Amino acid sequence: MARRRKPAVDRSPYLNHRSNVEPIHAPDGSSVRELLHPDRHAIERMSVAEAEVAPGRSTRLHRHPVAEEVYHILEGAGVLQLGEERMAVVPGDIIRIAPNQSHRIEAKSETPLRFLCICQPAYRDEDTEFLDPDDTSR
Helix, strand or coil: CCCCCCCCCCHHHHHHCCCCCCCCCCCCCCCCEEEEECCCCCCCCCEEEEEEEEEECCCCECCCCCCEEEEEEEEEEEEEEEEEEEECCCCEEEEEEEECCCCCEEECCCCEEEEEEECCCCCCCCCCCCCCCEEEEE
């Protein structure tokens, strides 16, 4: 009798891999993979997503009245707008976005801008207020 091979990694509700998550087109204009979210994973108070903005594009200006958010830049380069301030961002940068702080991010490199979005409490569409018109040409 042949023995079944065990997977190299035991998948559990505590472990996920980005290849298991299909990206979705988010209302802010980015492509998002929800890596960890209380609605689907064993996490309670926060969410972790990977977002990607195509070269020359930006997300819509928005804010989250309740959630505090952290962006961790993984690849590409861009410009982040926080309120009236604009700052260049590169891989390794970590940015705290306070609740109710308006923000958008623009990809300025020839490759997509890829970053982690960590929200506490977990991201909810109802906690996103757009501050500009729905301009999908961005």
